[in-house]
């Protein structure tokens with residue numbers, strides 16, 4: 186039996202696996218773990234979207250194979266969203282594709298465009314499919330330092346990109362994702378202008394993952410890289426309904442922008458899938474086209490949780506926690522007292538001693554060490570209970 190699986194061997198041990206096993210063990214012992222570990226929205230999908238699904242599911246023919254690149258109406262709805270939200274014009278036939286969640290789109294695009302010897306630049310820490318989608322596809326990875334003395338520094342980050350582009354002619358793709366999972370870091374349009382200029386000069390593609398486009402708490406909604414003039418010549422952007430409409434399990438996302446990349450993704454997807462279930466795509470169309478009041482409510486829920494979490498965790502003895510301006514995560518430095526422990530041991534100890542699960546920063550790359558990611562996926566009552574448990578643990 187030839188059981189050398191080269192692609193699998195490129196993947197490091199899954200750090201979340203250790204945390205999940207511990208969680209399962211403690212739960213099986215009857216422990217009530219408050220789980221901030223995953224970015225898995227807990228609120229219900231808005232009623233009108235669920236109703237649309239119910240309405241469509243009884244129509245004849247909907248159980249047949251759907252359209253791999255997504256139904257027309259859904260691609261048109263996404264074009265309308267980009268026009269209204271970012272003032273970006275997109276051709277629904279050639280510049281938009283529906284994906285089975287943005288994660289699938291990212292992984293399949295990596296498969297579609299990676300050649301032997303290609304290298305990618307990707308922030309460290311990052312959402313795992315960003316580097317590993319490409320590593321599975323055979324690319325080499327250069328992690329981009331994100332924090333400089335504990336702070337994101339836009340100029341140093343961009344300089345680092347330029348220095349790498351000068352060093353490696355094999356770089357094909359730069360990945361960016363702001364608001365960031367896990368760090369909640371945001372950027373402004375000027376950042377994208379600089380980045381597009383660099384990418385054009387060195388003739389590399391940019392993949393921007395804008396999963397948290399609508400989960401923001403201030404007065405400045407996150408921009409799209411496609412707002413930059415001419416960005417479409419080098420950039421593709423991913424968005425998702427998972428967070429905006431609490432539809433993570435429905436698996437609907439999009440890739441939009443550069444025609445060559447959209448065509449490559451369309452081609453590979455035509456070989457490997459038939460698209461999401463048609464009623465789900467129709468309901469997703471309703472999500473984008475109908476009232477956006479539900480999005481405001483979802484945003485408000487995350488904001489309230491953010492405020493309660495920071496206030497109560499700091500009162501429990503956690504040193505200063507930076508307030509995220511967007512995303513559904515709090516990126517918290519380890520309390521000074523536990524700094525030396527490292528994020529993995531701290532996350533395990535927190536679960537064992539306080540019944541609180543968080544994601545260790547190390548799980549998102551070496552650059553995430555020293556932090557934990559706390560998902561805003563528990564209600565305010567559970568957040569307050571978690572703070573009480575944490576206080577008890579910190580005081581022992």
Ligand SMILES: Cc1ncc(COP(=O)(O)O)c(C=O)c1O
Pocket residue numbers: 224285286287288289312362365366394396424425426427433436437438
């Ligand atoms: C940055 C980022 N991209 C993509 C995803 C996955 O989104 P989807 O559900 O559309 O696959 C997530 C989910 O947590 C994410 O944080």
